[in-house]
Amino acid sequence: MAHEFNTELTAQEEWGWLLALDLFFAGVGGGLFLLCLLFNLPPAVALLSLGLVVLGAVVLIVELGRPLRAWRALCKPFSSWISRGVMFVTLFIVFGALYSASAVDSLSWLVPAGDTARRTIGAIAGISALFVTLYPGFVLAASPSIPFWNSPLLPVLFTFHSLMAASGLVFLIAPLGLANAHLETIRYWGGILIVVNLALGAMYLANSKGAGLAAKEAVRRLNQGSLGLAFNVGVILLGMIVPLSVVLWMPSVIALAGLCILVGSLLFRYCVLKAGVYVPFPLT
Template identity: 80%
Template sequence: MAHEFNMKLTPQEEWSWLLAVDLFLGGMGGGLFLLFLIFNLSPSIAVLSLGLVALGAVVLMVELGRPLRAWRALCKPFSSWISRGVIFVTLFIVFGALYSAPAFDSLSWLAPGSDTARRTIGVVAGISALFVTLYPGFVLAASPSIPFWNSPLLPVLFSFHSLMVASGLIFLIAPLGLESADLRSISFLGGILIVVNFVLGAMYLATSKGSGLASKEAVRRLNEGSLGWTFKVGVILVGMIVPLAVVLWTPSAMALAGLFILIGGLLFRYCVLKAGVYVPFPLT
């Protein structure tokens, strides 16, 4: 039986700034905790990461529309990436708090009974933090009606972008007391992350451009009009090229580079959401 299709390409309008803020805060918090573990940073960095993820969870509950019923998001872990994401966030906050709290004198009573127990808690917290950076990409990739999001590259891109944004936050707060040796190591990693994200983003756009009419239209939206300016100037120039130049040639301005990375990180999530276009649907 032949079908007629509605060939009008309709941009999605359900998700916009509020979800972009949630993805930004949660991803940055998860990435920050991973950097805390990798570089053995101050426990205050871990506390900040927990606060960012918790704040992102609050924003998500507001986005869901009925905060008092948000617990229902836990009820479908076998079929819903949002449900899995809530579980990852909960595990991260619990085990991240257990891992970092004993570093503060007033909370030393929370210290695990042995080094093995503490290492185990740290591993669980680290794995949970990794999935906090990954799951937003899986949430979007599980949307077959929007082919631009329906890509296995998206979770990887979101995770690496979260690490880049977390490094930007460290650049921004470094003047508050970060050890210079730690800053040098993180700035080196931050430069690598900018390059990796640029390459992953180019791959994502290239594959999306060849993935059908709706996906091709999404890429066009990222290159033209007001969204195109936001993407090219805000995400690429301000969020990546300028910070990379600062990291390479003007390390004394790292705080400014960090601010630019944060701006680009938020705009990246907004652009990915706003670029989404529904696949044409059959009329008969």
């Protein structure tokens, strides 16, 4: 039997700034904790990462609209990436707090004594932090009705953007007393992360152009109108090109690069959400 299709492409309107803020705070927090582990950053940075993830969780509860029913998000861990994401966030908050407490003399009694215990707690927190950065991409990629999101590359893109944003936050807080050795290392890797994100973004958009009419329309939306301005100027130019230039040639104003990266990272999440276009559906 032949079907008639609705040929009008409809953009999703359910998710916007609130969810973008949640993904931003959680992603930056998770990425920052990973940088803490990788580069042995001060305990205060780990505490900051924990606070950001908690803030993201609060924003998510507000986004859900019914805070007292937020626990239901945990009910389907075997079938829902949202449930898995809530589990990863919860695990990170618990083990991230324990890891941070172990570095504070007045709170170290909360953690079993010994380096092995701290390393184990740090490993669990680190794995949880990694999945905190990954799971938003899996949530969106599990939406077959929006082909622009339905890509295995999206979780990777979210994770690398989270790491880049975390490096931007390190740049921003560096004047507050971060050791020069730490800053130089993060500056080096921050530059690499910017280049990687530029490459991944270009690859993602190129793949999307060949993923059907709805995905092609999403790419068009990212290049025209107000969303195009936010993406091309905010995400690409302000969020990556300008910071890369600062990292390479003007390290004395590295805090400016950090601010630009963070703004671009927030806009990246917003643009990905708002560019989503539903695939045409059958009318009969």
